[in-house]
Amino acid sequence: MMAQHDNTAPGAELQALLAQVDAMTEAGQLRRLAGAFARFVASQGPAKPALLLACVLLSELEGRGHSCLLLADLAGASPPVRHMLGWSEEDWQALRAAAAPLPKTASAWRAQLYQCDQVWAVGDLGFDGEGHPLVLDDDRLYLRRYWRDETAVAQAVRSRALQLRPVDAKQVRQWLDILFPAAEDGGPDWQKAACAVAVRANLGIITGGPGTGKTYTVARLLALLFATAGMERVPAAHAWRDSGAGLPAAGGIRIALAAPTGKAAARLKQSIDQALGALSALVPDLNLPELAARMGAARTLHSLLGARPGTRRFVHHKGNPLDVDVLIVDEASMVHLEMMASLLDALPPHARLVLLGDKDQLASVEAGAVLGDLCHDAEAGGYSAATAGYMRDAAGIVLPESFIQGGGPLAQQTVMLRKSMRFGGPIGRLALAVNAGDVARVRAVLREDDSGQLAWLDPAHHAHVLQLALEGRAQAEGGYQRYLREMAKGIDEGHAMSPDTVRHEGWVREVLAAFESFRILCAVRDGEWGVSGLNDAIAARLEAAGLLRRRGEWYVGRPVMVTRNDYATGVFNGDIGLTLPDPLRPGSLRVYFSEGPHIRSVLATRLRNVETAFAMTVHKSQGSEFAHTVMVLPSSASAVLARELVYTGITRARTHFTLATPVAGVLDEAVAVRTQRASGLRGLVG
Ligand SMILES: Nc1ncnc2c1ncn2[C@@H]1O[C@H](COP(=O)(O)OP(=O)(O)OP(=O)(O)O)[C@@H](O)[C@H]1O
Numbered sequence: 001m002m003a004q005h006d007n008t009a010p011g012a013e014l015q016a017l018l019a020q021v022d023a024m025t026e027a028g029q030l031r032r033l034a035g036a037f038a039r040f041v042a043s044q045g046p047a048k049p050a051l052l053l054a055c056v057l058l059s060e061l062e063g064r065g066h067s068c069l070l071l072a073d074l075a076g077a078s079p080p081v082r083h084m085l086g087w088s089e090e091d092w093q094a095l096r097a098a099a100a101p102l103p104k105t106a107s108a109w110r111a112q113l114y115q116c117d118q119v120w121a122v123g124d125l126g127f128d129g130e131g132h133p134l135v136l137d138d139d140r141l142y143l144r145r146y147w148r149d150e151t152a153v154a155q156a157v158r159s160r161a162l163q164l165r166p167v168d169a170k171q172v173r174q175w176l177d178i179l180f181p182a183a184e185d186g187g188p189d190w191q192k193a194a195c196a197v198a199v200r201a202n203l204g205i206i207t208g209g210p211g212t213g214k215t216y217t218v219a220r221l222l223a224l225l226f227a228t229a230g231m232e233r234v235p236a237a238h239a240w241r242d243s244g245a246g247l248p249a250a251g252g253i254r255i256a257l258a259a260p261t262g263k264a265a266a267r268l269k270q271s272i273d274q275a276l277g278a279l280s281a282l283v284p285d286l287n288l289p290e291l292a293a294r295m296g297a298a299r300t301l302h303s304l305l306g307a308r309p310g311t312r313r314f315v316h317h318k319g320n321p322l323d324v325d326v327l328i329v330d331e332a333s334m335v336h337l338e339m340m341a342s343l344l345d346a347l348p349p350h351a352r353l354v355l356l357g358d359k360d361q362l363a364s365v366e367a368g369a370v371l372g373d374l375c376h377d378a379e380a381g382g383y384s385a386a387t388a389g390y391m392r393d394a395a396g397i398v399l400p401e402s403f404i405q406g407g408g409p410l411a412q413q414t415v416m417l418r419k420s421m422r423f424g425g426p427i428g429r430l431a432l433a434v435n436a437g438d439v440a441r442v443r444a445v446l447r448e449d450d451s452g453q454l455a456w457l458d459p460a461h462h463a464h465v466l467q468l469a470l471e472g473r474a475q476a477e478g479g480y481q482r483y484l485r486e487m488a489k490g491i492d493e494g495h496a497m498s499p500d501t502v503r504h505e506g507w508v509r510e511v512l513a514a515f516e517s518f519r520i521l522c523a524v525r526d527g528e529w530g531v532s533g534l535n536d537a538i539a540a541r542l543e544a545a546g547l548l549r550r551r552g553e554w555y556v557g558r559p560v561m562v563t564r565n566d567y568a569t570g571v572f573n574g575d576i577g578l579t580l581p582d583p584l585r586p587g588s589l590r591v592y593f594s595e596g597p598h599i600r601s602v603l604a605t606r607l608r609n610v611e612t613a614f615a616m617t618v619h620k621s622q623g624s625e626f627a628h629t630v631m632v633l634p635s636s637a638s639a640v641l642a643r644e645l646v647y648t649g650i651t652r653a654r655t656h657f658t659l660a661t662p663v664a665g666v667l668d669e670a671v672a673v674r675t676q677r678a679s680g681l682r683g684l685v686g
Pocket residue numbers: 191208209210211212213214215216217271421422
């Protein structure tokens with residue numbers, strides 16, 4: 001245990017730095033947490049200004065999604081960390097002067113941090129969870145909690161990837177040949193390969209852009225597991241039961257489906273049910289509808305793990321693991337580090353985990369870029385000769401040499417799907433150009449499209465965006481007037497107040513579907529081109545057109561987004577609903593949420609943490625798709641504006657995409673910049 005420092009007030013040499021930190025906090029450049037954390041660390045032992053500066057930077061980076069501070073990012077007079085935080089040279093120099101003298105190189109930083117009582121260096125004895133708020137792991141400095149989570153995730157995924165199950169490759173091949181008729185283009189059938197590798201270990205990662213068939217593939221994986229269940233040696237407690245019909249019963253495999261949001265979970269269940277339904281004609285003996293029925297609903301990760309309101313703990317953990325044999329997690333790019341650590345902790349060792357997601361999408365809002373880190377070899381393949389041999393035996397796939405480069409254990413269990421079934425057209429080409437960071441191609445695809453699927457408002461004026469919000473555009477008519485007209489029609493025709501629940505629900509479903517067909521997405525929250533500026537302006541425009549009548553906070557037709565989990569009402573951060581009359585209480589309003597085939601509603605006045613959602617951030621749109629998606633970029637560069645954000649916005653569009661740029665140069669800058677999140681996960685998983 002480290003000696004307790006008796007000074008509660010920071011010493012004189014720290015005062016100048018803390019005063020500068022406070023000034024930057026007042027100016028809105030730092031979170032209050034950063035200064036508070038630095039003071040806490042100073043209260044825990046003798047502290048040098050360099051240590052406190054590292055604390056401030058680490059805390060600030062955590063707020064922007066980084067799980068650690070790379071010491072190399074501290075080196076130099078104007079180090080990379082300044083750019084990562086978007087600070088001016090002037091602010092940085094002021095901080096630097098207040099903390100002087102600072103180490104000049106990464107190794108000098110390491111040597112200085114290593115001397116601090118508050119820092120525990122990996123490899124040293126005497127780690128004290130409470131006593132060491134900071135951890136130094138090689139050339140990375142962590143907040144203790146993130147180091148634990150990152151290490152736990154790395155260890156769990158590595159051991160799951162490394163523990164290969166006994167697989168009868170011949171039998172797997174027979175089933176895969178039935179489930180995947182020969183690929184037409186002659187290249188490797190990556191979907192088939194993904195099933196083959198996922199079946200041989202307790203971890204499978206399937207990544208790919210929208211429409212590349214991730215759910216199509218996982219439905220086939222479930223069918224394969226179902227078909228081959230009897231051939232493995234399984235621990236007695238988890239032995240498969242025989243259906244008596246000569247086939248293993250679904251009852252023997254406990255399958256759970258989950259996703260980070262309710263909407264994504266509902267979509268996953270719907271797509272898997274559809275895919276299994278379509279497959280059953282191909283393999284009638286497998287009784288896939290029974291398998292689908294036994295899977296039950298897909299759940300949010302919070303609900304699967306059993307969130308405990310007001311704490312970070314879950315009901316399920318290593319001591320009380322989930323009762324599952326197979327867990328499928330969709331939209332895994334949205335899963336943050338802490339959640340992934342909790343999920344892996346709660347998963348029994350024998351269970352298979354299959355992660356589905358698009359590695360190129362925006363990472364989670366919270367710290368970590370877990371899927372991106374786990375998939376760092378996915379593009380190149382990185383398969384070993386043994387994996388290539390296994391793919392040949394179990395899937396009949398002969399991998400081109402270029403994919404066989406002997407990557408780490410995780411690469412062996414990761415497959416990237418490369419062909420989009422839905423996005424072959426201009427929207428797909430635009431997404432690919434953005435992903436490649438090819439600004440000229442992005443511009444050309446936008447300018448040269450004559451299909452009407454793409455449109456580029458450049459330069460966009462506010463009036464353009466408001467007009468789009470009202471009625472869409474040529475070849476993509478609709479806008480928000482579509483759902484508002486549907487809503488008004490139902491009110492006039494009496495569906496809205498009908499005591500007949502089937503009639504009422506049918507109408508609600510149509511209004512929600514019309515609302516879901518169009519959305520305005522913003523890159524930023526604040527300002528004229530952000531969510532806050534546009535929401536109000538759009539509502540005013542719709543009101544001026546006679547489509548809305550705003551009466552106070554709640555009004556008929558108000559779309560809202562939930563901003564905090566609320567266990568009492570059962571709504572979760574990111575859920576989107578529409579405000580409509582309550583048929584049972586004239587004069588009252590309810591908010592209706594669509595969850596796949598189901599509709600849920602909550603009395604409007606019971607919802608506390610909501611905001612109007614005519615415009616929402618691209619971040620919050622993850623896991624959703626809209627027939628026509630409009631993406632509005634701000635008029636100047638912003639720290640959040642990067643390639644992943646533009647890509648995520650574009651890939652929310654199912655049939656039509658409109659880009660609005662008040663200043664075209666901002667698009668170029670965004671496409672050129674990649675979001676880099678500091679983390680040690682890549683290195684740790686190998
Ligand atoms: N190999 C295939 N042959 C025929 N159709 C396919 C194939 N793969 C996928 N599809 C079809 O393409 C569509 C998209 O597939 P799917 O929904 O599985 O993609 P996804 O990657 O899960 O998409 P998203 O990221 O949007 O959830 C579906 O209609 C699916 O049936």
